[in-house]
Amino acid sequence: MSRVVTTYHQRIAQEKRALILTAATALFLELGYDRTSLARIAERSGVSRATLFKQFPSKAALFDAMVTESWSTADDEAPPPAGNIVDGLGIIGRRYAELLGRAQMTDLFRIVIAELPRFPELANAQFTHGKMPYFESVRGYLLAEHEAGTVRVDDVDLAATQFLGMISNYLFWPTLLVPGWEVSAERVAQVVDEAVRTMAARYAATGPGSSQAGSR
Amino acid sequence: MSRVVTTYHQRIAQEKRALILTAATALFLELGYDRTSLARIAERSGVSRATLFKQFPSKAALFDAMVTESWSTADDEAPPPAGNIVDGLGIIGRRYAELLGRAQMTDLFRIVIAELPRFPELANAQFTHGKMPYFESVRGYLLAEHEAGTVRVDDVDLAATQFLGMISNYLFWPTLLVPGWEVSAERVAQVVDEAVRTMAARYAATGPGSSQAGSR
DNA sequence: GAGGTGGTGAGTCGCTCGGCTCACCACTGG
DNA sequence: CCAGTGGTGAGCCGAGCGACTCACCACCTC
Numbered sequence: 152m153s154r155v156v157t158t159y160h161q162r163i164a165q166e167k168r169a170l171i172l173t174a175a176t177a178l179f180l181e182l183g184y185d186r187t188s189l190a191r192i193a194e195r196s197g198v199s200r201a202t203l204f205k206q207f208p209s210k211a212a213l214f215d216a217m218v219t220e221s222w223s224t225a226d227d228e229a230p231p232p233a234g235n236i237v238d239g240l241g242i243i244g245r246r247y248a249e250l251l252g253r254a255q256m257t258d259l260f261r262i263v264i265a266e267l268p269r270f271p272e273l274a275n276a277q278f279t280h281g282k283m284p285y286f287e288s289v290r291g292y293l294l295a296e297h298e299a300g301t302v303r304v305d306d307v308d309l310a311a312t313q314f315l316g317m318i319s320n321y322l323f324w325p326t327l328l329v330p331g332w333e334v335s336a337e338r339v340a341q342v343v344d345e346a347v348r349t350m351a352a353r354y355a356a357t358g359p360g361s362s363q364a365g366s367r
Numbered sequence: 368m369s370r371v372v373t374t375y376h377q378r379i380a381q382e383k384r385a386l387i388l389t390a391a392t393a394l395f396l397e398l399g400y401d402r403t404s405l406a407r408i409a410e411r412s413g414v415s416r417a418t419l420f421k422q423f424p425s426k427a428a429l430f431d432a433m434v435t436e437s438w439s440t441a442d443d444e445a446p447p448p449a450g451n452i453v454d455g456l457g458i459i460g461r462r463y464a465e466l467l468g469r470a471q472m473t474d475l476f477r478i479v480i481a482e483l484p485r486f487p488e489l490a491n492a493q494f495t496h497g498k499m500p501y502f503e504s505v506r507g508y509l510l511a512e513h514e515a516g517t518v519r520v521d522d523v524d525l526a527a528t529q530f531l532g533m534i535s536n537y538l539f540w541p542t543l544l545v546p547g548w549e550v551s552a553e554r555v556a557q558v559v560d561e562a563v564r565t566m567a568a569r570y571a572a573t574g575p576g577s578s579q580a581g582s583r
Numbered sequence: 584g585a586g587g588t589g590g591t592g593a594g595t596c597g598c599t600c601g602g603c604t605c606a607c608c609a610c611t612g613g
Numbered sequence: 614c615c616a617g618t619g620g621t622g623a624g625c626c627g628a629g630c631g632a633c634t635c636a637c638c639a640c641c642t643c
Contacts, residue, residue: 185401265481274544313533320532328490352569
């Protein structure tokens with residue numbers, strides 16, 4: 152991105168910063184905000200406490216940097232299908248399910264929910280990087296299909312929420328509540344498929360279209 | 368229930384216990400587990416710290432009692448529609464929406480999610496008093512209608528989850544994330560109605576039944 | 584009115600926390 | 614070779630925490 156001056160001891164400083172963030176991420180996600188002490192972060196990252204305080208002015212700043220960094224790497228790993236609306240609901244739903252299924256993603260959600268009263272600005276990040284891209288994608292798809300006459304959707308916002316809700320309510324909540332919960336890949340695909348079918352049945356343009364039965 | 372012996376100073380003790388629980392509930396829900404100190408609970412409840420320690424052996428025990436008590440009063444206020452499955456999806460959905468809409472209910476959800484790693488047994492309570500009764504109710508209704516031939520539902524569990532997910536994803540998540548979020552009663556009813564219609568369209572017995580269009 | 588139950592308030596203990604300071608060292612770039 | 618940047622380790626501080634103790638008191642019941 153920007154031209155990096157690098158090459159002084161600055162490089163070492165950035166390495167230390169990365170080490171701190173890695174350790175902080177692991178500890179915050181595992182223990183929560185209060186039970187994670189800066190001393191343990193320093194110990195785990197192999198960095199002195201003085202360095203930690205020079206890099207991050209306060210515990211809150213470190214926590215904020217950790218969340219921001221986690222979201223950015225999450226975006227890198229699986230970019231949201233922003234503009235591509237022609238692939239239909241299936242691909243969007245599958246990517247959404249994939250996002251919800253990542254283990255450290257649920258941990259991140261958990262701590263964000265827990266610390267929201269203390270860090271209200273995290274709610275924005277949660278929406279911006281989490282649900283919103285997928286919601287917009289579904290919304291755009293439905294809107295385009297509606298205008299094309301393929302489907303008939305009066306309340307697009309509600310319909311999009313319905314679709315994502317059918318997926319997340321099955322895949323996400325148990326993961327958030329039950330520690331070691333896992334859903335097989337087949338079941339994930341099935342859940343998404345069924346959600347797509349339900350949407351097709353509900354919002355068919357006129358009569359029952361191609362989405363009717365489905366023996367499988 | 369059980370015959371209460373009462374009438375010694377035991378009654379006073381129970382009053383004190385209730386005062387403690389009330390204060391503890393307010394503080395835990397507002398500040399979270401770690402940031403709530405027993406000293407502040409004692410101060411707020413107007414009870415000495417010694418009394419607090421005699422009533423509850425530890426902070427964890429007090430927290431557990433608080434959650435249990437909150438769930439039981441929640442059940443009293445709106446008993447889950449356990450056996451009554453003839454009223455259909457609408458009444459179940461509306462009661463579910465009413466549960467999710469209560470302000471202190473979201474606070475309770477938040478702290479339970481936050482402290483789950485430390486109190487794993489809370490997950491059971493969350494399921495037992497929260498989602499499960501409504502899930503079972505929807506499930507039972509769909510099963511009965513399926514056997515009656517009114518609808519055709521192959522995967523009852525998935526269908527029930529879809530229904531509740533369409534509701535909770537619209538009403539619950541924003542409430543959990545955005546501090547002062549509110550949804551009007553009309554919109555709540557609309558969301559539930561649309562979820563019912565979607566279910567009817569998807570799981571119609573053969574052709575499109577009575578649930579076809581719906582201009583509104 | 585005497586006995587006993589239960590509440591009270593103050594105090595103590597050991598511990599951990601976030602935050603901060605400072606003298607000292609390692610290493611790089613000129 | 615030497616100046617300077619950045620990391621290090623140890624230590625200190627004030628505060629708050631959960632947990633516990635004990636002498637004292639208020640009140641009801643017999």
